[in-house]
Amino acid sequence: MIKKPQLNNKPVKPDNSNLIPIANFENVILGRQRVREMMNSLGFSLLDQTRIVTAVSELARNIVVHAGGCGEMIISAIEKNNKKGIECIFKDQGKGIADVNMALQKGFSTSNSLGLGLSGAKNLCQEFEINSVVGKGTQVTIREWVKR
Amino acid sequence: MSNINLKVADILDKNREALLDSWQQQLIVNTRVLVSEVGFNSIKSYSEQVLLSFIDSLTQDLSAEEDRFSQTRVLLKEFIAKIDFNNVDFVEVVNFILTLKSSVTNLLIKESDACISESILNLTSWFDDLTFYIFSICIETRESLIREQQRAFMDVSVPVVRLWNQILMIPLVGMLDSSRTQQMMETMLGALEDYQSRVAILDISGIPVVDTLVARHLITAASAARLMGAECIITGVRARISQTLVQLGVDLSGFITRSTLADGFATALKITGQQIG
Known part of the structure; x- marks a missing residue:
């Protein structure tokens, strides 16, 4: 006889650090929801939430579209100088970006898109870092601090 | 190999009434929700049919590729189709077959003779097979439900x-x-x-x-x-x-x-x- 596994009944605790594999568009939605939840609990305004969730949507979707879904995002609550914030890291093992400055220009696109995703995401966040190695992959880190 | 199967089939057939009785009792104890959902009479008739077809499959002389339990599978599928998974837990459905396993094992140990270890070994693999089968049907049922819901959702998604x-x-x-x-x-x-x-x-x-x-x-x-x-x-x-x-x-x-x-x-x-x- 087997007993019902207890796993189902345990509520998933919102962890301090959250890793979400990004393989398809459903994962992108999950990532957005997680970020929204965490920002809500950290006390971000609705406008801030909308801005960052939109940026997250762009960056996570880039993993699906450009890296073939080989990547992940890591969400963490961070603190510096008594300020609370959120950090999202987007890592992929895609083909990398040869010219990051070119990719950050408005209207540059290698897919059939508006070409505003990466530059837009940069505009939407307080802190934005991008590292890319051709053939290895890309890592984008964004941070946003609660305004007081 | 098939000799042992025949022997097992013989033991099971001789003690069929007792076996059925012990199985049904276990069902009542271990799958309470399932029994109340499907109804005791229905469980009773299905368990009888499943046991008969199970014993019958043991007597067949088959090559390795042939499916010994094709008849039993048909019965199980029919039985599972009647279950509303909103009310019944998967585990209870799986226990439907696992309770039979424990009844049969108990019986064989009681009737033990020289070839008992080998027959129990066979028994384990048969029941594992049937258990996996039930699991796969349960998952299939749930997946088809999800697909249906997705389709329903797509349908209402763009009204004009x-x-x-x-x-x-x-x-x-x-x-x-x-x-x-x-x-x-x-x-x-x-x-x-x-x-x-x-x-x-x-x-x-x-x-x-x-x-x-x-x-x-x-x-x-x-x-x-x-x-x-x-x-x-x-x-x-x-x-x-x-x-x-x-x-x-x-x-x-x-x-x-x-x-x-x-x-x-x-x-x-x-x-x-x-x-x-």
């Missing part, structure tokens, strides 16, 4: 509402992916033609995140409507969305946008030269 003479409204809800955009465009363009409408209002109040992908889809739809001589009004552009779109660098200035559907409707009436009341 005729708000007024020459004015259509398409409320967009949830995630606007390529297939839904395609569907939205088709329904919208079809409706523009059918109703001879001049204005289509795309309401994005129900879209949680308006990013560049959603923006591109909206621009595509609005351009297509324009080609048919209709004007597209995008409504539901809330303050935080407009600010986000500007920072993203999305240019919607070529299109009529309004923050509320009411505003958009007023504009549509003006465009078509109509008045209410």
Whole structure:
């Protein structure tokens, strides 16, 4: 006889650090929801939430579209100088970006898109870092601090 | 090999009544919800049939590739089809077969002779096989339910509402992916033609995140409507969305946008030269 596994009944605790594999568009939605939840609990305004969730949507979707879904995002609550914030890291093992400055220009696109995703995401966040190695992959880190 | 199977079949057949009795008792104890859901009489008749077909399969002389339990599987599938998975836990359905396993094992140990270890070994692999089969049907059932729900969801996702003479409204809800955009465009363009409408209002109040992908889809739809001589009004552009779109660098200035559907409707009436009341 087997007993019902207890796993189902345990509520998933919102962890301090959250890793979400990004393989398809459903994962992108999950990532957005997680970020929204965490920002809500950290006390971000609705406008801030909308801005960052939109940026997250762009960056996570880039993993699906450009890296073939080989990547992940890591969400963490961070603190510096008594300020609370959120950090999202987007890592992929895609083909990398040869010219990051070119990719950050408005209207540059290698897919059939508006070409505003990466530059837009940069505009939407307080802190934005991008590292890319051709053939290895890309890592984008964004941070946003609660305004007081 | 088949000799042992025949022996087991013989033992089971001789003690069939007792076996059935012990199985049914275990079912009542271990699968209470299942029994009350399916009904005791139904469980009783199914357990009897399953046991008979199980014993029968042991007597068959088969090659390795042939499925020994094809008959039993048919019965199990039929039985599972009657279960409403909203009420019954998967584990109870699996226990339906596992309780038989424990009854049979107990019986064989009681009737033990020299070949008992080998027969129990066989028994284990048979029941593992049947257990996995039940699991796979359960999962299949659930997956087909999910597929159905997805289809149902897609169906309601893009309604076209005729708000007024020459004015259509398409409320967009949830995630606007390529297939839904395609569907939205088709329904919208079809409706523009059918109703001879001049204005289509795309309401994005129900879209949680308006990013560049959603923006591109909206621009595509609005351009297509324009080609048919209709004007597209995008409504539901809330303050935080407009600010986000500007920072993203999305240019919607070529299109009529309004923050509320009411505003958009007023504009549509003006465009078509109509008045209410």
